[in-house]
Amino acid sequence: METAAPFVIVGGGLAGAKAAETLRAEGFDGRIVLVGAEPEVPYERPPLSKGYLLGTATRESARVHEPAWFDEQHVELRTGVRATGLDAGAHRLQLESGEVLDYARLLLAVGSSARRLPVPGADLGGVRYLRTFADADGLRADLEGGGRRVVIVGAGWIGLEVAAAARHHGNEVTVLEPQPTPLHAALGQEMGAVFAELHRAHGVDLFTDTTVRELRGSGGRATAVVTDRHxxxxxxxxxIGVGATPNVGLAAGAGLEVDNGVVTDHSLRTSAPDVFAAGDVASSWSALLGRHLRVEHWANALHGGPAAARSMLGQDVVHDRVPYFFTDQYELGMEYSGLAAPGATVVCRGKPGSGPFLAFWTEDGRVTAGMSVDIWDQTDHIQALIRSRTRVQAARLADPGTPLELLVGPGSAP
Known part of the structure; x- marks a missing residue:
């Protein structure tokens, strides 16, 4: 009797593991094969630049499931195996081992890779990126013990979290950023300045409006960073923390539509029959924003994997969540929801830099994004406010005596 082709998941991160979990939870009893390029049981990435790098979290705490779970759920886990070719017409996946997997439906959850710094000397020893557990292991070993001069290129989320960890371990830290403030693209000038002040208060030398020209070395190792100012x-x-690029090679080679990620509809279906995409690699249609959107944060993988699994099962799925991310740096904890456009008006509830506060980005009186700093349990209210598209007076947004839930109009279910 011929065995039915399996559901295959390519990608051993959070999105892929949660997709496998959801397939079983929804009653799928066929074969599931999960292929991961890293030699690791699927894990979540946020701890790599937070607790694990600080030395306050264990390696095991980042796992999505214990290793035994995959056997218990009859999920065939293939770690350390890279997918090298996809024939979407024939429903076949080629592995670097030479094995060919026929599939009934396939999920691309292959994530993204750290963007390389395109300057002379970037291939010297002592230059590190942070994307995988192997990267985190090497970087943690470098930082522990302190006393080193650490130069970080890029003041985005990864760069700033690494800076905080490096200072925690007692290192001298310099951060270089070409934009006017840290996190400028995500938060803009005013809120980016909050994080600039935070890091400078913790002894970081932060240089903004600064472009790296070259890395120089001795004995094959980087010893100096040359900028347009130094x-x-x-x-x-x-x-190096200068962003990430989606791993679209497999999809592009198979002729799938690719545009800043693997293009999908609202159900995470790609342009090829029976092929789906989720997580960092997916550029998915958002009815909320009226365009395709690629999100590289933890929450998108957490919710996108299950949504893709249900779509693979033929369920009516609309994956259209409000983008969400969080960060922990020193004593500051922050949650952000939405997507602010450049030039949006910022309204604050509380004084930034002087304790807990909320910030809202508004366009035409409507909240498009919101951030809570050291204030918890406000994310659901902020997301409901974004979804409702209610026009809100700035004075009411700024008033700590006005509960956010009272500002939400109809049609705001999360």
């Missing part, structure tokens, strides 16, 4: 900043270690 002849050479001394460095024992250089960490």
């Amino acid at each position: 002849a050479g900043l001394a460095a024992d270690l250089v960490v």
Whole structure:
């Protein structure tokens, strides 16, 4: 008797593991094969730049499931195996081992890769990126013990979280950023300045409006960073955090539609029959925003994997969540929802830099994004406010005596 082709998941991260979990939870009893390029049981990435790098979280705490779970749920886990080719017409996946997997339906959850710094000397020893557990292991070993001169290129989320961890371990830290403030693209000038002040208060030398020109070294290792403002900043270690690029090679090679990620509809279906995409690699249609959107944050993988699994099962799925991310840096904890456009008006409830506060980005009186700093249990209210598209007076947004839930109009279910 011929065995039915399996559901295959390519990608051993959070999205892929949650998709496998959801397939079983929804009653699917066929074969599931999960292929991961890393030699690791699927894990979540946020701890790599937070607790694990700080030394306050264990390796095991980042796992999505214990190793035994995959056997218990009859999920065939193939770690350390890279998918090298996809024939969407024939429903076949080629692995680097030479094995060919026929599939009934396939999920691309292959994530993204750290963007490389395109300057001379970037291939020297002592230059690190942070994307995988192997990266985190090497970087943690470098930072522990302190006393090193660490230069970080890029003041985005990864760069700033690495800076906080490096200072925690007692290192001298310099951060270089070409934009006017840290997190400028995500938060804008005013809120980016909050994070600039935070890091400077913790002893970080932060240089904004600064472009790296070259890395120089001795004995094959980086020893200095040259910028348009510095002849050479001394460095024992250089960490690059200049963004990520979606891993679209497999999809592009198979002729799937690719545009800043693998293009999907609202149900996470790609342009090829029976092929789906979720997580960092997916550029999915958002009715909320009226365009395709690719989100690289934890929550998108957490919810996108299950949504894709249900779509693979033929369920009527609309994956259209409000983008969400969080960060922990020093004593500051922050949650952000939505997507603010450049030039949006910022309204604050509380004084930034002087304790807990909320910030709202508004366009035409409507909240498009919101951020809570050291204030918890407000995310659901902020997301409901974004979804409702209710026009709100700035004075009411700023008033701490007005509960956010009272500002929400109809049609705001999360």
